[in-house]
Amino acid sequence: MTDIIIIGAGPAGVSAALTAKHRNKSVIVISNSAEQSNLWKAKLVENYPGCPGASGQDILKIFRKQLDDAGIEVITARALNALDMGESFSVSCGQDYYDCKALILTVGITQQSTYPGETEFLGRGVSYCATCDGMLYRGKKIAVIGLNEEAEEETALLRSIGCEVEYFDKDRAKNFEIRGGKSVTELIADGIAYPVEGVFILRSTIAPSSFLSGLELDNGHIVTDRTMKTAVKGVFAAGDCTGRPYQLAVAVGEGNTAAISASAYIESK
Numbered sequence: 001m002t003d004i005i006i007i008g009a010g011p012a013g014v015s016a017a018l019t020a021k022h023r024n025k026s027v028i029v030i031s032n033s034a035e036q037s038n039l040w041k042a043k044l045v046e047n048y049p050g051c052p053g054a055s056g057q058d059i060l061k062i063f064r065k066q067l068d069d070a071g072i073e074v075i076t077a078r079a080l081n082a083l084d085m086g087e088s089f090s091v092s093c094g095q096d097y098y099d100c101k102a103l104i105l106t107v108g109i110t111q112q113s114t115y116p117g118e119t120e121f122l123g124r125g126v127s128y129c130a131t132c133d134g135m136l137y138r139g140k141k142i143a144v145i146g147l148n149e150e151a152e153e154e155t156a157l158l159r160s161i162g163c164e165v166e167y168f169d170k171d172r173a174k175n176f177e178i179r180g181g182k183s184v185t186e187l188i189a190d191g192i193a194y195p196v197e198g199v200f201i202l203r204s205t206i207a208p209s210s211f212l213s214g215l216e217l218d219n220g221h222i223v224t225d226r227t228m229k230t231a232v233k234g235v236f237a238a239g240d241c242t243g244r245p246y247q248l249a250v251a252v253g254e255g256n257t258a259a260i261s262a263s264a265y266i267e268s269k
C-alpha cells in the first residue's frame, strides 16, 4: 500500500509530493494533465521567487521535471472518489483503484456547487465516469453533460456500446436539474424536460462533497486547520481548494505543510 496519495499536480500537489518523498514516504500523484492547472493560464508570474520572467506553463514544466527526477509516480487520470476504509483510503479512477494510508487533496478550485438532484441521484442514475458505468445503460436513453476535454470521446464510447445519448455541451444549455424517484427519470435542461434513465456529468474536477464524505466545507472550500488537516482523519488538503488567497506561493507552502502533517500522521500510527 502506498503511504500517501496526492490528488492534483498543480503547485500544491507538487510541493506536497516532493516533501513527502523527502520524508521517506512512498507517494503517488494522480492528476489531470498540467494544462488543467489554473497556473497553466498565467502568462507571466511576477510574484513567485526564483523564476523571474517565467510563465505559468514554464513553472509547471519545471515542477513536472522535479517530480520525474525525484522518481515520483504521476498517474494522469481524473480521480472520481475516495472511500474511507477506516485505517486506509481507496481512490477510484474509474476501473483502477489505489490504496493509501493518508490522502492529500490539492485539487485547485472545483465547481462550487452541484446541480439540483446530482448528489441525491449519484449512483442511482447519475455517474461521473462513462468507462465505469456505461454498460449499465446499454440500449437506454441517457444524457451527457459534457464539461471537460474528454467529454466528446466518452460520449462516442457510450454511443458505441449502444446508449442513446442526448448530449449537452456548454453552449446547448446552462441550467440543469436531475429528477426521478428511486432512480433518475428525467433531466431538465434550461427548462426543457428530457426523459432519461441516466445522466453522465463529465467535468475535469469533482466537488469535494462528492469526492469524499465527511469533509467539512465552507462555501465550496475544504476546511483545514493550520496543519492542513481536514475533518476526516488521515486526509489533508492544500492550495486553492482550501480557499483564498488563490496564490502560487500559498499553494506551495500549504502543500509542504500538508505533506509534513501527513507524514507525521503515518508515523504516529
Ligand SMILES: Cc1cc2nc3c(=O)[nH]c(=O)nc-3n(C[C@H](O)[C@H](O)[C@H](O)COP(=O)(O)OP(=O)(O)OC[C@H]3O[C@@H](n4cnc5c(N)ncnc54)[C@H](O)[C@@H]3O)c2cc1C
Residues within 6 Å of the ligand: 007, 008, 009, 010, 011, 012, 013, 030, 031, 032, 033, 034, 035, 036, 037, 038, 039, 040, 041, 042, 043, 044, 045, 046, 047, 048, 077, 078, 079, 080, 106, 107, 108, 109, 204, 205, 206, 238, 239, 240, 241, 245, 246, 247, 248, 249, 251
Ligand atoms: C490566469 C491566472 C493567472 C494567475 N497568476 C498568478 C500569479 O501571477 N501569481 C500567483 O501567485 N498566482 C497566480 N494565479 C493563481 C495560481 O495559478 C493558483 O493559486 C495555483 O495554481 C493553485 O495551485 P493548486 O495546486 O492549489 O491548484 P491548481 O494549480 O489548479 O492544480 C490543481 C490540479 O488538480 C487537478 N485536479 C482537480 N481535480 C482532480 C481530480 N478529481 N482528479 C485528478 N486531478 C484533479 C486539476 O486539473 C489541476 O491540474 C493565477 C491564476 C490564473 C487563473
